[in-house]
Every structure is written in structure tokens, then in C-alpha cells.
Amino acid sequence: MANLAAVVGIGQTKYTKERGDVSIAGLVREAAVKALDDADLTWDDIDAVILGKAPDMFEGIIMPEIYLTDALGCNGKPMLRVHTAGSVGGSTALVAASHVQSGMFKRVLTVAFEKQSESNAMWALSNPQPFSTHLNAGAGGYFAPIIREYMRRSNAPYDVGIKVAVKDRLHGARNPLAHLQKPDITMKEVEESFMLWDPIRFLESCPSSDGACAMVIANEELATKSPKPPAWIRGGAMRSEPTMYAGREEVSPQAGRDCAADVYKQAGITNPRKDLDCAEVYVPFSWYEPMWLENLGFAPEGEGWKLTMEGATSLDEGGDIPWNCSGGVLSSNPIGASGMIRFAEAARQVRGDAGAHQVEGAKLALGHAYGGGAQFFSMWVVGSQKS
Amino acid sequence: MRDIAIVAYQQTDSVSDAGAVNEVELIMPVLQRVYKQVGLKSAQDVDFVCSGSCDYLQGAAFAFVAGVDALAAVPPIKESHVEMDAAWALYEAILKIRMEQADSALIYGFAKSSPGELPIVLSQQLDPYYLAPLWVDSISLAAMQARLMLDRGLITERDMAEVVSRSRRNAMNNPHAQLSGDISIEDILAEETYLSPLRKADCSPISDGASAMVIATVEKAKEWGLPYAVISGIDHCIETHNLGMRDLTDSASTRIAANRAGMNNGVVDVAELYAPFSHQEIILSRALGLDKHTVINPSGGVLAGNLMMASGLSRIGEVFNRIVSGEASRGVAHATSGPCLQHNMVTVLEKAGDA
Numbered sequence: 001m002a003n004l005a006a007v008v009g010i011g012q013t014k015y016t017k018e019r020g021d022v023s024i025a026g027l028v029r030e031a032a033v034k035a036l037d038d039a040d041l042t043w044d045d046i047d048a049v050i051l052g053k054a055p056d057m058f059e060g061i062i063m064p065e066i067y068l069t070d071a072l073g074c075n076g077k078p079m080l081r082v083h084t085a086g087s088v089g090g091s092t093a094l095v096a097a098s099h100v101q102s103g104m105f106k107r108v109l110t111v112a113f114e115k116q117s118e119s120n121a122m123w124a125l126s127n128p129q130p131f132s133t134h135l136n137a138g139a140g141g142y143f144a145p146i147i148r149e150y151m152r153r154s155n156a157p158y159d160v161g162i163k164v165a166v167k168d169r170l171h172g173a174r175n176p177l178a179h180l181q182k183p184d185i186t187m188k189e190v191e192e193s194f195m196l197w198d199p200i201r202f203l204e205s206c207p208s209s210d211g212a213c214a215m216v217i218a219n220e221e222l223a224t225k226s227p228k229p230p231a232w233i234r235g236g237a238m239r240s241e242p243t244m245y246a247g248r249e250e251v252s253p254q255a256g257r258d259c260a261a262d263v264y265k266q267a268g269i270t271n272p273r274k275d276l277d278c279a280e281v282y283v284p285f286s287w288y289e290p291m292w293l294e295n296l297g298f299a300p301e302g303e304g305w306k307l308t309m310e311g312a313t314s315l316d317e318g319g320d321i322p323w324n325c326s327g328g329v330l331s332s333n334p335i336g337a338s339g340m341i342r343f344a345e346a347a348r349q350v351r352g353d354a355g356a357h358q359v360e361g362a363k364l365a366l367g368h369a370y371g372g373g374a375q376f377f378s379m380w381v382v383g384s385q386k387s
Numbered sequence: 388m389r390d391i392a393i394v395a396y397q398q399t400d401s402v403s404d405a406g407a408v409n410e411v412e413l414i415m416p417v418l419q420r421v422y423k424q425v426g427l428k429s430a431q432d433v434d435f436v437c438s439g440s441c442d443y444l445q446g447a448a449f450a451f452v453a454g455v456d457a458l459a460a461v462p463p464i465k466e467s468h469v470e471m472d473a474a475w476a477l478y479e480a481i482l483k484i485r486m487e488q489a490d491s492a493l494i495y496g497f498a499k500s501s502p503g504e505l506p507i508v509l510s511q512q513l514d515p516y517y518l519a520p521l522w523v524d525s526i527s528l529a530a531m532q533a534r535l536m537l538d539r540g541l542i543t544e545r546d547m548a549e550v551v552s553r554s555r556r557n558a559m560n561n562p563h564a565q566l567s568g569d570i571s572i573e574d575i576l577a578e579e580t581y582l583s584p585l586r587k588a589d590c591s592p593i594s595d596g597a598s599a600m601v602i603a604t605v606e607k608a609k610e611w612g613l614p615y616a617v618i619s620g621i622d623h624c625i626e627t628h629n630l631g632m633r634d635l636t637d638s639a640s641t642r643i644a645a646n647r648a649g650m651n652n653g654v655v656d657v658a659e660l661y662a663p664f665s666h667q668e669i670i671l672s673r674a675l676g677l678d679k680h681t682v683i684n685p686s687g688g689v690l691a692g693n694l695m696m697a698s699g700l701s702r703i704g705e706v707f708n709r710i711v712s713g714e715a716s717r718g719v720a721h722a723t724s725g726p727c728l729q730h731n732m733v734t735v736l737e738k739a740g741d742a
């Protein structure tokens with residue numbers, strides 16, 4: 001069996017459109033210092049640093065761990081840089097955890113970031129490549145047809161996405177770190193926002209954010225001594241499949257289903273809706289909530305939208321399985337960090353430290369991230385108890 | 388902790404220009420060869436896959452996504468990627484095996500350096516606010532480092548030429564080498580300087596290619612009935628990015644990593660050092676405290692062919708080859724990243740113990 005590991009410190013910057021007051025080094029350091037403070041530790045207590053972010057082309061820095069080593073107090077220590085597309089924040093947390101779970105490290109720092117105000121994601125994602133079709137659509141254009149296929153198959157009403165957009169922004173209004181603060185958002189406002197990639201409206205899309213998220217992960221002995229409650233890592237899994245292959249199920253990818261089954265098995269979860277208290281799931285476009293509800297086994301195929309419409313995933317409506325209480329990716333999206341924020345927010349819930357978006361008594365939570373053409377998945381389950 | 392073995396290693400020829408071959412076409416043949424070496428059908432037959440690549444060398448975001456297309460990842464596989472040399476992908480795979488989520492793993496690294504101007508591309512690794520805008524290329528930084536060493540009397544140009552001459556000679560026995568030949572120290576010293584004090588021969592060439600490795604628990608390696616080498620230690624260490632704040636004539640991080648990896652717990656028969664410039668091989672062998680007993684870079688090292696994102700993994704693979712062939716009992720492999728040897732990894736390999 002792997003060694004036990006737990007999250008003992010979490011630090012996040014305020015997510016916002018532009019952090020013009022700090023450099024990239026300043027941004028990551030801010031999150032890291034907050035995580036150390038949260039764990040009541042100093043730089044000397046850290047054995048290694050694991051860094052994650054989305055493609056180097058976003059900010060135009062090749063292998064940014066080389067430049068960020070000083071800001072992250074890593075001189076003289078091991079530094080690893082993970083990159084698995086949009087799932088990277090989650091994968092980075094899992095790789096960081098594996099440093100401790102392998103027994104090779106006692107306590108590590110993991111950080112993920114994106115400074116979208118200093119980057120151009122649309123450019124970076126649209127570079128023409130020899131021998132392949134030039135896609136100049138960005139992520140929304142890629143996912144829109146897949147969402148339309150979901151709507152066709154499930155016969156979901158047209159306003160499910162609108163409901164998710166409102167619900168996650170209302171959640172975000174409870175979270176002072178969330179980028180979008182829209183406590184008065186209405187279904188009408190979302191419906192009337194302009195259509196970006198049919199059926200995805202402007203307000204059904206994630207924002208572009210600057211931000212960084214950091215966590216300290218420690219072994220069992222150190223976590224037990226930690227001043228604040230640890231979030232025990234009860235399971236972690238990653239899956240990848242090719243972008244395209246004959247017969248690929250793009251609406252509910254096999255890689256997502258397999259990844260969920262793996263992480264549930266490790267955590268002893270048989271009925272995710274019942275066994276989990278909440279989930280932080282990567283929903284960058286509103287319709288991905290009902291789609292992932294099905295992919296992750298919270299609802300039978302074709303019925304995920306019913307949970308959304310019943311309010312099951314809403315904190316404000318007293319739902320039984322609140323999703324994205326922090327406001328989710330729809331409220332804050334520093335791309336490379338977004339997966340780690342999901343993982344960290346799941347940990348905050350089981351630590352009882354989620355402030356105004358706390359799910360009362362949360363003991364078991366799912367953190368989820370996906371990337372690429374929904375072909376890379378990473379997930380973890382964290383709990384207030386070791387087992 | 389579980390003992391981990393290398394059971395297979397393959398690399399492509401190191402070529403100056405792979406032409407229109409895309410990344411999948413670059414990877415596929417080397418994967419097929421490494422599968423064949425183990426008797427695997429595909430990546431489905433290992434528990435974990437991890438790769439190293441660099442988007443900037445491909446000129447596109449998500450270089451590794453193409454890599455996944457080479458893996459036949461249907462049904463989905465457990466897979467990860469580092470935007471680093473594949474030696475660090477090996478490191479991640481070792482963590483995965485040690486935490487008992489895998490018993491075996493496939494690791495690969497790949498890049499085509501030829502389409503761009505590598506030294507200039509690498510300038511964008513530097514601090515984006517203060518250094519990258521100066522576009523200081525990687526060769527200029529290395530030249531500055533060599534100049535420091537010459538000025539302090541730590542090396543002579545003849546020492547550097549000796550490294551190159553030995554590399555080219557050793558490479559004559561390496562079928563994958565890009566540059567090889569019987570070139571004397573005098574021949575090299577007679578060359579013009581390129582970026583003073585470096586001559587072209589002091590710099591690793593621009594190369595395209597890939598390499599791949601399969602590792603497993605020792606139990607699994609025995610079950611497969613394959614010759615193997617044990618990874619008895621692996622560690623890595625990064626230093627400050629501020630070039631003015633570290634002693635460029637030494638490599639403290641290499642020494643730290645070697646100590647933590649237990650290099651000094653036994654003799655070192657062979658060392659493969661990732662030194663993209665001749666003087667860096669001297670820095671590294673001194674930092675590691677290697678003496679005459681150790682054969683350094685019998686493959687020719689990266690001066691004979693530098694597969695970006697794979698060269699670090701290849702150093703480990705070369706030491707594996709020497710141990711499995713019986714030429715060496717214990718060896719050390721080094722990998723590097725960043726300007727002037729900023730980030731260094733040391734892996735110690737040993738021959739299989741008595742079963």
C-alpha cells in the first residue's frame with residue numbers, strides 16, 4: 001500500500017482579470033507563502049517543489065520552473081514541472097502527492113498558476129501545424145458541437161446550461177477569491193448574453209483569470225501533527241486517451257469514466273452521489289456540469305441535467321450533492337491552476353475551512369480536472385478521516 | 388522501498404534534420420523497438436506511461452498530445468507528462484511504482500530541434516522580465532561560463548579539446564551517433580572559435596530524435612526473464628536562476644544530487660554525463676569527484692548527438708546498456724536542464740544482485 005499523505009496547507013491568490021501589481025514570480029510566491037502560513041511552516045520545511053501550468057506558449061516562458069526556482073524557495077531542492085493540458089493542475093497535485101506516497105519525501109510544496117493577462121491563450125492554441133487541420137476556434141469552438149450532441153441525445157431543456165451558469169456564479173459570490181462576483185445574476189441575464197459558440201453564451205463560459213494555487217502535502221506523521229485539520233488523500237487517478245479515434249465517445253469519454261471508477265475504488269465509494277458530500281469538478285462551459293454528472297456516475301446516462309434542474313448541485317437550493325461551491329471554473333479560470341483549485345477546494349471542504357461556501361459537515365469530497373479535447377483526466381478524493 | 392529495474396532502452400539515430408517526419412512518426416519506431424525488447428505488444432501492457440517534451444521545440448502548444456497518438460491509448464491508459472527532459476519523466480514513473488500504483492512503466496522523450504534556432508529558442512527559458520528580452524542564447528551563456536573557467540585557470544582550451552576528441556572517438560562505437568571520428572586535439576585547436584572561447588566542436592550539435600525506456604519492479608523484471616540493471620539511487624536538485632549568484636565553474640547541485648543518490652557508496656565504472664558543451668563535462672566530472680577508474684561518456688555523450696528532451700534519459704539508457712552487456716557493474720548517469728547546468732539529476736545504476 002502507498003504511504004498515507006494529506007493536504008496540510010492551502011494558499012490561493014485572489015483570482016482576477018489582471019494582477020498588474022505582481023510579476024509571475026510574485027504571483028506564485030504569494031500563493032506559496034499563503035500555503036506555508038496555512039500549514040504554519042517555513043520554506044526550510046519543504047523537501048521538494050512540484051510546479052504545474054498549462055502550455056509554456058501562454059506566457060511565452062519555456063520551462064518556467066527554471067526561472068521560478070528562486071521565488072519558490074527551491075534552490076538546493078528537487079523541482080519537477082508537470083504539463084498535462086487543462087488537467088495539469090490536478091495532475092500536478094497527484095504527482096506532488098506521489099512524492100510523499102512513495103515514501104521518498106516527507107513534505108512537499110505544489111504550485112500551479114496562469115497569468116492570462118500576460119499571455120495569449122487563443123494565439124498559443126491556434127498555431128498552424130504542418131500536416132494537420134488548422135483549428136482557429138479556441139476551446140469553446142471545440143466543445144460546442146459535443147455539447148450540442150449531448151443536448152440532442154438527452155433531450156435536455158435548452159436552459160440547463162443557463163441554470164449552471166447562474167448557480168456557479170451564486171456560489172462564486174460566497175467565495176471572496178472568485179474572479180467573477182455576480183451575486184445578483186439572473187437566468188434572464190445569462191440567456192440574453194451574446195452567443196459565443198452556439199449553444200455556449202458569453203455568461204456560460206469561464207473567464208480569463210490571473211492566479212495561483214498552492215498546497216503543502218505531508219506524510220502521515222507530519223500531517224497528524226499539523227495545526228489545522230489535514231485533508232487525507234483517499235485516492236488519486238489519471239487517465240488519457242487519444243484526441244480522436246474511430247468510435248470515440250466524445251460526450252462521455254471512456255477515460256473519464258475509467259478514471260472515476262479507479263478513484264472511487266481506492267476511496268471505497270460505490271455511490272458517488274450518496275457517498276461524497278460535495279465535488280469540485282472542472283466545468284469551463286456550463287453544459288459540462290450535466291455531462292460530467294453522468295460521466296462521473298452521479299446520474300444515469302441522459303439524466304444528469306435533471307440533477308442540475310432539481311437544484312441537487314446547488315448550495316443555495318440546499319442540494320444533496322453541491323458541485324463547485326467555490327464558484328468553479330465558471331467563476332475563476334487561471335487555466336494551469338484551475339485543476340489544482342478544484343483539488344484544493346475539495347480539500348478545504350473536508351478541512352471545514354471553506355468559509356461562506358462550506359458544505360456543512362463535509363467529510364468526503366471529489367476534486368476533478370480534465371484537459372485537451374476532454375481526453376486527459378485527473379481526480380482525487382480527499383477525506384476528513386484517514387479511511 | 389521497492390527496488391526498480393531498467394529492462395529495456397532504445398533510441399533513434401541522432402540526426403541533424405529528420406525532415407518532414409512528425410513527432411508521432413519520430414516516436415513510433417522507437418516505441419516498437421522497446422516493446423519488442425521486452426516482449427510487449429503496446430503501451431497497454433505497462434501500468435504507467437510518462438513522457439518528456441517541449442512545446443517550443445515543436446512550435447505548438449501540447450506537443451505531448453501528439454505523443455499520445457503514438458501509444459494506442461484505447462482503452463485509456465494511465466499517463467502523464469513533464470515539460471522537461473524525459474529523465475524527469477523517469478523520476479515521476481519511479482514515484483508511481485514506489486507508491487505501488489504501478490509495477491511497470493514506459494518512459495519516452497522526443498524532440499525535433501532542427502526546425503527552429505535552438506540556442507535562441509532556449510533564451511526564452513530565462514527570467515521573462517530581465518533576461519529573456521535580451522535574447523541571450525544558450526551558447527553565449529555557456530561561452531561565458533567557459534571563459535570564467537579559462538580566466539581562473541581551472542581549465543585550458545586543450546582540456547576542452549581533449550573532451551571533444553575523446554567524444555568523437557568514443558562515438559565511433561555508437562551506431563546512433565551523429566558526430567564521430569578520429570579527430571586529434573590539435574585538429575580541434577586548429578579550428579576557428581565560434582563564440583569565443585567555444586569552437587563549434589565544443590558545442591553539442593542540433594539533433595532530432597527520440598528515446599524510450601521500460602522500467603519495472605525487480606520482481607516483474609525477473610518474471611519477464613529479462614536482463615536488467617537496478618536503479619539504486621536517483622535524485623535531482625535545482626540551483627538559483629540568477630547566474631550571478633552561483634559559481635558557474637562548479638555544479639553544487641550535481642554534487643548534492645549525487646550524494647543523495649548514494650553515488651559514493653561504491654565504485655563508479657562508467658559515467659554518462661549530459662554536458663552540452665565540452666567544458667561542462669569537466670565541471671560535472673569534478674563535481675562528481677570521478678577519477679581515472681571511471682570511463683566517461685563511452686557513447687560519445689551529447690557532443691556526439693543531443694536529442695533534446697531525451698538526452699538525459701539516453702544517458703541513463705547508455706549506462707543501462709553497459710551494465711547489461713557486462714562492461715560495467717555500477718554506473719552513474721547525469722541529466723541537466725536550464726542554462727549553464729542549473730538543474731541536475733543523478734541516477735545510480737547497478738548490475739542485478741544474486742537472484
